Amino acid sequence: MEIAVFQRLMEQTYGKRNRGRGVPATVACLAEETGELARAARKGSAAQQLHELGDVLAWLAALANQLGLSLEDAAARYRDGCPLCSLSPCDCPP
Numbered sequence: 001m002e003i004a005v006f007q008r009l010m011e012q013t014y015g016k017r018n019r020g021r022g023v024p025a026t027v028a029c030l031a032e033e034t035g036e037l038a039r040a041a042r043k044g045s046a047a048q049q050l051h052e053l054g055d056v057l058a059w060l061a062a063l064a065n066q067l068g069l070s071l072e073d074a075a076a077r078y079r080d081g082c083p084l085c086s087l088s089p090c091d092c093p094p
């Protein structure tokens, strides 16, 4: 699924409900899910990691929708390689 299609799907599925909660609550949910992803990445199964990746993506799309911004536009920052050195793979010092 393309990122813009996913973002529209999240708007259709949760947009109204999430707007009712407000941006700070959405940011809190994104942070919470990011914490769960961090835990799953460290000691979860592949199925748990996939589950948490999906939740983080969903809340990221929800936040973008509430801010009126496009995840596709956000991803474009990396379209031409590393935004700092413009290379792919990146050649920035570690």
Ligand SMILES: [Zn+2]
Pocket: 082, 083, 084, 085, 086, 087, 090, 091, 092
């Ligand atoms: Zn770089």
